[in-house]
Amino acid sequence: MPIENCIAHWYDNDIRFDLMTRYLKPCAGEKIFELIEPVEDTKGNNGEPGKLIVTNLRIIWQSQKYPKINLSIGYNPITSISIKSATSKLRGMTESLHILAKTKSSRYEFIFTNLVVDHNRLFPVVLGVHRAYIQSKPYREIKMRSAMIVSNKKLQMLQQEQICEQISGVWNLSSDQGNLGSFFITNVRVVWFAAANELFNASIPFLQIAEIKVRDSKFGKALVIETTEFGGNYILGFRIDPKEKLQSVYKSLLSIHDTYMAYPEFGVEFNPDTIDAEIEQERKDRLHKAITEEVEEIDENPELASDAFAAYFADGYTGESQNLPRRQIVYSEELGLAIEKPKDGFTLQQLWEVIPSY
Known part of the structure; x- marks a missing residue:
């Protein structure tokens, strides 16, 4: 491409x-x-x-x-x-x-x-x-444990953001017992927050999502979101019951993610x-x-x-x-002098050029 x-x-x-x-x-x-x-x-x-x-x-x-x-x-x-x-x-x-x-x-x-x-x-x-x-930054960066959920379990909206779907009964599988919470799926990100503690949350921009899939886990079938290298290479697992609901959320996320990647929104207005x-x-x-x-x-x-x-x-x-040591001193046959070793990828000729060669 x-x-x-x-x-x-x-x-x-x-x-x-x-x-x-x-x-x-x-x-x-x-x-x-x-x-x-x-x-x-x-x-x-x-x-x-x-x-x-x-x-x-x-x-x-x-x-x-x-x-x-x-x-x-x-x-x-x-x-x-x-x-x-x-x-x-x-x-x-x-x-x-x-x-x-x-x-x-x-x-x-x-x-x-x-x-x-x-x-x-x-x-x-x-x-x-x-x-x-x-x-x-929330359009482009993964946020954890931030004040993104306001009173009455409402999402603090970004400019140009629209809620596509809200799903309750979503288990975050980051701990041994899991944590029950809810999803907000918008046109720019996925937000999960815990039902018992709204500050226990995660905001995952579609920009940083590398792959969305369903796979087996010790909790059964789980929705898995993998982030990009720029997004920290996280692997986040969520369980949604029943299986029909899991498949529905999975297909919705794939569709919205594909749309976002074709028409990304970085949030800079x-x-x-x-x-x-x-x-x-x-x-x-x-x-x-x-x-x-x-x-x-x-x-x-x-x-x-x-x-x-x-x-x-x-x-x-x-x-x-x-407070770093000086670069290694080496002998330059070109100059007949002892000099600091040029940085990797540089030559003496390049350092003396007024207009770089191409």
């Missing part, structure tokens, strides 16, 4: 450089909210105009002159968005969008400058969409034409904070400004600790 017709779990969960064009196209359920150009990648390609695409899952920047030079920044790794002063080769000293992001082992910094004078949509659009992404005063005030507050507080800087080396990793990667930072 073509990549643009698949749900790509990494789109919002990863940071990738210099992707092939087909990976810049929207996946199923991905919506483009805004296209802004020209925008300079001031951190990695200072002086190079490009286009910046804001979707419901990520930010994409692509060079106008060299389309193979591009960025895909998922919203999930982003740790902060602010506005700071930056020196652009095309606009001089100006305020720019500053993004810090962290993956499992690395930290990155991105700076984008809108090259259209007196045009500030870049700031409120990115801020607004990222905020909408953070607020819509944003209308770029209605940027309100609240978002504008947030922009001003962030700008004031960036000016009045010290911001941790990541050294820039203009000689490496076009190298994808050297420009954005904060070397020496992995995981949660920065």
Whole structure:
């Protein structure tokens, strides 16, 4: 199946450089909210105009002159968005969008400058969409023991969510004796909660469901929901009596899951034409904070400004600790000197290139 017709779990969960064009196209359920150009990648390609695409899952920047030079920044790794002063080769000293992001082992910094004078949509659009992404996590993430059930055993509904079916008498088989509860099946997730304790619950988005099946267990026939690797590789078992009811719920879940996978809903809602005063005030507050507080800087080396990793990667930072040993010292026959061993996958020639080779 073509990549643009698949749900790509990494789109919002990863940071990738210099992707092939087909990976810049929207996946199923991905919506483009805004296209802004020209925008300079001031951190990695200072002086190079490009286009910046804001979707419901990520930010994409692509060079106008060299389309193979591009960025895909998922919203999930982003740790902060602010506005700071930056020196652009095309606009001089100006305020720019500053993004810090962290993956499992690395930290990155991105700076984008809108090259259209007196045009500030870049700031409120990115801020607004990222905020909408953070607020819509139940669409995409498995939640356990959260306050999703309100009084009178009603489900706290998400925007764009509709209840398809409510089923009582559902046993959760996570313990030896099982726990009796109920199902809410909606158009975006399956929610189970215990009858005796509503805080004992689970919300499982269809996005994270890898397989739904019926199989034997020590409790008899059970409905089994297996989640994806991104969803934690959980195997969740439920017993529903009688068997006819079990089969009915099983078929309903399969049908709704298939529909969801064909037309996924990620829950990120944003209308770029209605940027309100609240978002504008947030922009001003962030700008004031960036000016009045010290911001941790990541050294820039203009000689490496076009190298994808050297420009954005904060070397020496992995995981949660920065107290790490220096890399191994090796002898370089090319230079006739002792140097730190380059990171795996890199050569000295690549580190010295101004424009990467393809």
